[in-house]
Amino acid sequence: xxxxxxxxxxxxxxxxxxxxxxxxxxxxxxxxxxxxxxxxxxxxxxxxxxxxxxxxxxxxxxxxxxxxxxxxxxxxxxxxxxxxxxxxxxxxxxxxxxxxxxxxxxxxxxxxxxxxxxxxxxxxxxxxxxxxxxxxxxxxxxxxxxxxxxxxxxxxxxxxxxxxxxxxxxxxxxxxxxxxxxxxxxxxxxxxxxxxxxxxxxxxxxxxxxxxxxxxxxxxxxxxxxxxxxxxxxxxxxxxxxxxxxxxxxxxxxxxxxxxxxxxxxxxxxxxxxxxxxxxxxxxxxxxxxxxxxxxxxxxxxxxxxxxxxxxxxxxxxxxxxxxxxxxxxxxxxxxxxxxxxxxxxxxxxxxxxxxxxxxxxxxxxxxxxxxxxxxxxxxxxxxxxxxxxxxxxxxxxxxxxxxxxxxxxxxxxxxxxxxxxxxxxxxxxxxxxxxxxxxxxxxxxxxxxxxxxxxxxxxxxxxxxxxxxxxxxxxxxxxxxxx
Numbered sequence: 403x404x405x406x407x408x409x410x411x412x413x414x415x416x417x418x419x420x421x422x423x424x425x426x427x428x429x430x431x432x433x434x435x436x437x438x439x440x441x442x443x444x445x446x447x448x449x450x451x452x453x454x455x456x457x458x459x460x461x462x463x464x465x466x467x468x469x470x471x472x473x474x475x476x477x478x479x480x481x482x483x484x485x486x487x488x489x490x491x492x493x494x495x496x497x498x499x500x501x502x503x504x505x506x507x508x509x510x511x512x513x514x515x516x517x518x519x520x521x522x523x524x525x526x527x528x529x530x531x532x533x534x535x536x537x538x539x540x541x542x543x544x545x546x547x548x549x550x551x552x553x554x555x556x557x558x559x560x561x562x563x564x565x566x567x568x569x570x571x572x573x574x575x576x577x578x579x580x581x582x583x584x585x586x587x588x589x590x591x592x593x594x595x596x597x598x599x600x601x602x603x604x605x606x607x608x609x610x611x612x613x614x615x616x617x618x619x620x621x622x623x624x625x626x627x628x629x630x631x632x633x634x635x636x637x638x639x640x641x642x643x644x645x646x647x648x649x650x651x652x653x654x655x656x657x658x659x660x661x662x663x664x665x666x667x668x669x670x671x672x673x674x675x676x677x678x679x680x681x682x683x684x685x686x687x688x689x690x691x692x693x694x695x696x697x698x699x700x701x702x703x704x705x706x707x708x709x710x711x712x713x714x715x716x717x718x719x720x721x722x723x724x725x726x727x728x729x730x731x732x733x734x735x736x737x738x739x740x741x742x743x744x745x746x747x748x749x750x751x752x753x754x755x756x757x758x759x760x761x762x763x764x765x766x767x768x769x770x771x772x773x774x775x776x777x778x779x780x781x782x783x784x785x786x787x788x789x790x791x792x793x794x795x796x797x798x799x800x801x802x803x804x805x806x807x808x809x810x811x812x813x814x815x816x817x818x819x820x821x822x823x824x825x826x827x828x829x830x831x832x833x834x835x836x837x838x839x840x841x842x843x844x845x846x847x848x849x850x851x852x853x854x855x856x857x858x859x860x861x862x863x864x865x866x867x868x869x870x871x872x873x874x875x876x877x878x879x880x881x882x883x884x885x886x
Contacts, residue, residue: 410441410442410515410820410823410824411443411514411515411557411582411823412443412444412445412446412448412514412515412719413447413514413516413517413527413823414446414447414449414509414510414511414514414515414516414517415433415447415449415513415517415518415519415819415823415842416449416451416506416510416517416518416519417429417430417448417449417450417451417519417521418451418452418495418497418519418521418522418526418530419451419452419519419520419521419735420450420451420452420461420492420521421450421452421454421456421461421464421639422452422522424521424549424698425450425521426465426468426472427462427468427472427592428813428815429519429815429819430448430465430468430469430579431452431468431472431473431474431477432813432815432819433448433486433814433816433819434473434476434482434483434486435473435474435476435813435816435819436470436479436819437482437485437486437489438476438479438482438486439821442486442489445514446489446514447489447490447491447497448489448490448491449490449492449493449506449509449510450465450490450491450492450493451492451493451494451502451506452494452495453494453495453497453547454494455494455776456492456494457492458490458491458492460492460617461490461491461492462487462490462492462509462627465490465598466483469483472549473773474558479484482537484606488599491509493505493506493509496530497522497526497530498526498529500556503533503537503539504537506537506539507537507538507539510539512541515538515543515545515823515825516539516541516543516544516545517544517545517546517547517819517822517823518530518534518540518544518545518546518547519547519819520546520548521548521549523857524548524551524553527548527562527565527566528565528566528568531546531565531566531568531570532567532568532569534569535569538815539697539804540569540570541726542571542574543574543685543688544570544574544745545574545575545576545822545825546566546570546574546575547575547576547578547819547822548566548575548576548577548578549573549578549712550572550579550641551632551636551637551641552577552831552836552838553810553836554631555840555843555844555847556837556840556841556844559836559837559840560837563694563833563836563837566833568664568832569686571807571834572578572832573827575833576767576817576818576821576822576830576852577830577831577832577833577836578815578830579641579645579830579831580629580814580815580818581641581642581646581740581769581814582620582644582814582818582827582829582830583813583815583817583818583821584772584773584814585769585773586767586768586769586773586775587645587646587649587769588773588829589767590742591649591658591663592648593767593775594654595654595658598771600765601654601804603746603817603848604721605721605722606721606722606723606724606725607747608746608747608764609723609744609745609746609747610725610726610745610746610747610748610879611726611727611728611745611832611879612650612725612726612728612742612745613652613727613728613729613730613741613742613743613745613882614643614646614647614650614727614728614729614730614742614792615729615731615739615740615741615742615743615881615882615884616638616642616646616728616730616731616735616740616769617730617731617732617735617737617739617740617884618731618733618734618735618738619734619735619736619737619738619863620733620738621687621694621696621699621733621734621862622696622699622700622709623694623699626681626699626700626701626702627700627701629700629701629707629709630702630705630707631707632707633707633708633709633711634684634708634709634710634711634731634732634733635708635711635843635847636843638685638711638731638845639711639713639729639843640839640840640843641831642731643729643731644671644839645667645831646769647670647715647727647729648666648667648670648671649667649718650744651670651717651721651722651727652666652667652669652670653666653669653721654666654835655692656670658828659828660826660827660828660830661827661832662829664818664828664831665833668675668832668835668838669719669833670717670753671711671835671838671839671842672838673717673719673722674716674717674718674842675715675716675717675718676842676845676846677713677714677715677846677852679849679850681713681714681715681873682707682711682712682846682850683710683711683712683713683858683866683867683869683870683873684710684711684850684855685708685709685710685732685857685858685860685866685867685869685870686705686706686707686708686709686710686843686858686859686860687709687710687732687733687734687859687860687861687862688859688861688862689862690734690832690861691864692861692862693734695862695864696709696733696734706855706856706857707808707857708733708857709732709733709857710730710732710733710735710857710860710866710870711729711730711731711733712728712729712866712870712873713728713729713730713851713873714726714727714728714873714877715727715728715848717728726877727877728873728874728881730739730859730866730870730881734862735863735864735865735866735884736863736864736865736884736885737884737885738770738771739768739770739771739884739885740768740769740770740801741767741768741769741882742766742767742769743764743765743766743767743882744764744766745762745764745767745879746762746763746764746765747762748762759771761780761791761793762778762793762807763777763778763779763780764777764778764793765777766778766779766795766882776795776796777795777796778794778795778796779793779794779795779796780792780793781793781794786812808832818830830884839863852881862875865881865883865884
């Protein structure tokens, strides 16, 4: 099956921070894949803008090297790469001064889609937004893309939203969360709202509980200074896990449109109840045979920042009353795995006896690796000897089901950037959504700071602290095993 390519209009995309790590690892290799697939129309241009003193030729050489390193198998297509590089240009820019802005104004066209990617620190967002307008570069139809963190608390998020709103309308602002660009995340909506099988069961009458796990094997080494100021709650829960929770729990929108979807997500966040202290577990990885401790990686021997967090949440509405949502995420865990698990209730009455009666249906949605989903169903074990029941998965791994050599699954960043060019905000967070998430998150952080809470140590390469296991065991439930 060959993926259907939806064309976009010609565009000028300016990447502030165009020489940075994100641009080299994700943004430019992703755009090259979109170019190679035929989705980047003739006449489109990508303009890097950063402090580095480069010219256009030097920038094209940098990006060619980046694509060779991070572009995957497609990077070997040298003819296509050569053509793609002709779309690139570069302007040295002073985000807080005047240098480079007149040159950028001459380059950016008014008769094509304009998009400006702020791949820089949030402290520069206001300076960039102001200079785009004072130099006559941006227009009422321009779009800006901003990366997280969207503040570090409610107050700073409000300030950031006010700064952006000074120069851009909300309809022009695209707050990007790459988790929402994953194929399986979008399939959440397709599975829920496109199948009569699931929606009637998607409520507290049939669902026992839901687990959301985002496990990483990497440490914080190399970004310890940033991570030690944020921790797992600010870095992962407030945005990535919150968005997954919204998509799994929201009501059916009236249509598949940006505001309709985001309105329903906002209702979920506003319905989240405060979390009791004994329903939160914070952890910090200890040294292991193949790595340093968190404190060594963060270069802070007295750090109490969490690299792991698990919690039990409830949503106060009719659909999800009394259904617990268990969230967990952490660094240096046993495997890299992101998964949403919907565990359905036991049968109201089972005709089987003993162990044969203890079987449940479980829907598992894998975000990474091996994107796909499976539904655990109960069948009779083949062979003679009576009625012995076993659980087997109805497996739909995308690569297997659709043919991994024939279907092109776009990377999250390239998918979302193309949505920016189309003007589709469905998979991007709205300002009030960000503020509502912080409004729920802030009291949790303030609570453990007031209690002088110390994270529980856990072995690097494990499933996290033992207290996180007990969070489930107290409810006679178990976490799904973390596996790649």
